[in-house]
Amino acid sequence: MKLEFFLAYRSLIRSRGNRFIPFIRTMAVMGMIIGTAALTITAGILRGFEKNMIEKITGFDAHVRISNIREKNFTADDDLVDRLNNIPQVKHVAPYLDQEVIIRFRDRSEGIMLECLKEDDFRQILMPSKKPVSGVVDFKDSGLYLGKGVADVLSVSVGDTVDLLLLRGMPSLTNPVKIFNVVITGIFSTGISEYDKSLAYAGLSLGQEFLLLPGRVSGYQLLLNDTAFTDDVSTILREELPYPFYSVSWKDRHYTLFRWLQTQKFPIILIFGLIALVAAVNIISTLVMIVLVKEKEIAVLKSMGMPTKRIRRLFLMDGLIISLIGAGLGVILSLFIGWGQMTFGWFSISADVYFIDRIPVSISPLIVLLVITTSVILALISSLYPSSKASALKPVDILRYE
16 A cells, blocks of 8 residues: 555656646545534534533423323422432432512512422532623522523612512402512622523522422422433433322423424535535546646556556545545634634624523534544545546556557
């Protein structure tokens, strides 16, 4: 292979006799760079969106929620908690209460979902996805952790006292509105306005007192060791949870969203993969042109006794060199663009529509390996025709009039 590599290197990299060869070689390499970079960045963007959505959603919500099919709020069950903690993949179990309430400040009011947990449970399960805007999490002494969207609508800040209103049916003398005073201890942002406009968190004891549900919970939130265990834990819970309890995972709650993302992956990668296919066609045309330009050299090599299979191997080596250079530079270019996008945010998107304010790019080593492997395979396949054409040349026809 050393001779074939040397001859391929001389014809592609250090060709001095014909200026046309360096030009078409450069065009072939550029095509491979563009095709590889486009395919890598596309796969990286799709992976980035999926990874970002998983991180955001599993931060807004627990990995798995346990609820009661008969009662929205039921008496806390310590035996059930012990059974859940005995599942190896479960890291933490937290009781919670949730209720739709109205929050009021002066002459302004807004409907929100109030979710009540113990402070330590909130910090472990839900806090990682929240970006503090001001204040801190403090569920002692009737503290409330409020979404930025709600805070903006009400024009409140940390330290203000607001009213929580609970309506159960039509208010009347016999069914008065339940009003509870709470102090805003912190304001958070999730990066998604719909969540920021509808969420508030408080301590479990406050929720039980305000909702008149002492010792009762709406369910249990489960934090897993890894989101990859979600399907396994869901299967275990379906088999072992006693009636009337049932489980809902983050995948179940957002099934449509992730189904849509999976549906979009194939056509998008296919479309951008066509760019890599065009680059492979460029390699075919490049090598065919080299065969035409180098007919005399090929004839001389064959007349000197070089076997046909080595001639074929020579042009396969040409295709391999072009693909490796192009794919390598394309991957480096895509990694640079991905790093720059995530660092400087060159291309921004609406945070109100998507889960992030910039296009996310997450290029994994597996993506790089698959793209390079695919590019090299396409290049080798593309080199088969030019190599067979070169090996089929007859020296006597080429050198007859030399």
